[in-house]
Amino acid sequence: MLDILDKYDVLGAFWMTIKLTVFSAIGALVIGTILAVMRVAPVAILRRLGAFYVNTVRNTPLTLILVFCSLGLLYILQINLTDPNSSTSIVDNNIRWAIVGLAAYHAAFVCEALRSGVNTVPLGQAEAARSIGLTFSQSLREVILPQAFRGSIAPLGSVLIALTKNTTVASIIGVAEASGLMKEIIENETASFGVFFIFALGFVILTLPVGILFTSLSRRLAVKR
Amino acid sequence: MDDVNPGQADRTTGETVAPDRTGGAREPMVVIEGVNKHFGDLHVLQDINLTVGKGEVVVVLGPSGSGKSTLCRAINRLETIESGTISIDGKALPEEGKALAQLRADVGMVFQSFNLFSHKTIRENVTLGPIKVRKKSKAEASTQADALLERVGVSAQADKYPAQLSGGQQQRVAIARSLAMGPKVMLFDEPTSALDPEMVNEVLDVMVGLAKEGMTMIVVTHEMGFARKAADRVVFMADGQVVEVATPEEFFTAPKSARAKDFLGKILTH
Ligand SMILES: Nc1ncnc2c1ncn2[C@@H]1O[C@H](COP(=O)(O)OP(=O)(O)O)[C@@H](O)[C@H]1O
Ligand SMILES: [Mg+2]
Numbered sequence: 001m002l003d004i005l006d007k008y009d010v011l012g013a014f015w016m017t018i019k020l021t022v023f024s025a026i027g028a029l030v031i032g033t034i035l036a037v038m039r040v041a042p043v044a045i046l047r048r049l050g051a052f053y054v055n056t057v058r059n060t061p062l063t064l065i066l067v068f069c070s071l072g073l074l075y076i077l078q079i080n081l082t083d084p085n086s087s088t089s090i091v092d093n094n095i096r097w098a099i100v101g102l103a104a105y106h107a108a109f110v111c112e113a114l115r116s117g118v119n120t121v122p123l124g125q126a127e128a129a130r131s132i133g134l135t136f137s138q139s140l141r142e143v144i145l146p147q148a149f150r151g152s153i154a155p156l157g158s159v160l161i162a163l164t165k166n167t168t169v170a171s172i173i174g175v176a177e178a179s180g181l182m183k184e185i186i187e188n189e190t191a192s193f194g195v196f197f198i199f200a201l202g203f204v205i206l207t208l209p210v211g212i213l214f215t216s217l218s219r220r221l222a223v224k225r
Numbered sequence: 226m227d228d229v230n231p232g233q234a235d236r237t238t239g240e241t242v243a244p245d246r247t248g249g250a251r252e253p254m255v256v257i258e259g260v261n262k263h264f265g266d267l268h269v270l271q272d273i274n275l276t277v278g279k280g281e282v283v284v285v286l287g288p289s290g291s292g293k294s295t296l297c298r299a300i301n302r303l304e305t306i307e308s309g310t311i312s313i314d315g316k317a318l319p320e321e322g323k324a325l326a327q328l329r330a331d332v333g334m335v336f337q338s339f340n341l342f343s344h345k346t347i348r349e350n351v352t353l354g355p356i357k358v359r360k361k362s363k364a365e366a367s368t369q370a371d372a373l374l375e376r377v378g379v380s381a382q383a384d385k386y387p388a389q390l391s392g393g394q395q396q397r398v399a400i401a402r403s404l405a406m407g408p409k410v411m412l413f414d415e416p417t418s419a420l421d422p423e424m425v426n427e428v429l430d431v432m433v434g435l436a437k438e439g440m441t442m443i444v445v446t447h448e449m450g451f452a453r454k455a456a457d458r459v460v461f462m463a464d465g466q467v468v469e470v471a472t473p474e475e476f477f478t479a480p481k482s483a484r485a486k487d488f489l490g491k492i493l494t495h
Contacts, residue, residue: 132403135326
């Protein structure tokens with residue numbers, strides 16, 4: 001069983017999974033925050049654009065989005081995210097497009113997590129803030145956003161865990177992450193429960209601490225009402 | 226004055242600003258003129274006229290849904306109005322922006338549900354406005370907050386969070402938070418309705434104290450005791466209209482309108 005760990009670069013594949021997760025998560029957080037601000041903005045067109053993005057992207061299978069990035073944007077439209085003449089351009093392009101696709105997809109969920117955080121803040125908090133003479137932006141900064149952020153920690157944790165597991169979809173556009181290697185091993189060797197076990201364990205090791213961290217953070221920082 | 230003519234004796238009908246304790250006339254503090262507002266088809270404020278003098282305490286009474294909260298909220302523009310004008314100390318309410326925020330700082334508001342900032346300590350609740358709006362130093366705001374918390378009897382709780390306090394304590398902190406802004410007028414929207422009965426008096430006592438010190442107050446409440454003890458006038462609202470304005474004595478012993486009689490019958494029997 002353990003010879004598999006010698007013959008194949010299992011750790012390297014999980015390292016790719018981690019890289020995909022971290023970069024996509026950062027992207028998703030940035031895009032998702034922008035979307036969330038759009039969705040609560042006092043400008044109707046921004047709200048509608050934000051809602052359109054979220055509803056479209058959230059209801060499209062991730063596989064389709066990644067295939068669109070790789071096939072549509074990279075091969076057909078020839079949009080390169082790396083130097084096309086380098087020797088590793090195909091691999092690098094696919095990795096970067098996978099990150100873009102994962103970020104764009106999970107941004108919709110980040111947006112909704114943040115919005116659910118805003119919804120945990122009772123209307124009376126904003127009214128009290130305005131009634132002592134705080135301006136709109138002061139109320140947002142001092143009263144609404146600090147509470148909204150604390151209220152969205154738990155759902156953001158769920159998005160991060162889903163993102164970690166969803167990086168496996170990147171293997172369909174040729175990114176050598178963990179699940180791709182697992183398929184390769186199963187094809188080359190006799191399929192055994194041991195192989196599944198190693199990879200399943202790998203994902204649990206990645207996601208379990210994230211879950212525990214976010215749960216404890218959200219409990220510790222929760223706003224008591 | 227022994228010949229009381231009901232047609233001209235404003236002081237006994239309560240329709241104009243009540244005189245101050247020395248019998249002198251009061252300057253107007255809140256002037257509401259011809260105010261109308263709809264919620265959809267519901268005409269929730271119908272041509273409201275009311276002037277509240279400096280240092281005057283006005284209690285607003287009326288059945289649920291009669292528009293008392295909406296009127297209160299319109300005075301510091303948490304609700305917009307469609308026509309008419311509202312002015313505070315001679316200044317018309319600005320539409321929005323910085324000027325509105327400045328004016329709101331002069332109008333204290335105490336809500337039924339307290340609405341203390343849940344993520345801030347009691348002291349931070351009281352210092353936030355003075356620091357951000359009045360631009361006081363942290364130390365100065367803190368000293369003032371401690372004095373105010375002492376005054377409303379919750380100084381021992383200053384470092385706790387709102388959820389750790391009883392309802393009565395929270396409402397007294399909410400009053401301190403408003404007072405910290407040095408308001409010209411205080412609005413109270415059913416400040417004791419969400420409280421357990423044994424906590425009602427601790428809040429009313431603070432309010433009676435404020436009234437005695439000469440704070441201008443508009444108080445929506447069904448607490449007869451407070452109205453009799455502290456109010457200069459009672460305003461009775463029904464279906465979006467001001468139906469009757471009278472002194473507390475007059476209103477509770479001899480209400481004129483059928484609506485008021487009916488209303489008093491209901492709240493006095495339980
Ligand atoms: N934001 C709102 N949207 C629609 N209707 C409202 C709103 N706020 C209050 N109303 C309605 O306006 C009427 C007056 O409400 P309110 O001023 O709260 O009365 P009160 O405080 O006297 O009980 C009620 O019928 C209420 O249902
Ligand atoms: Mg009300």
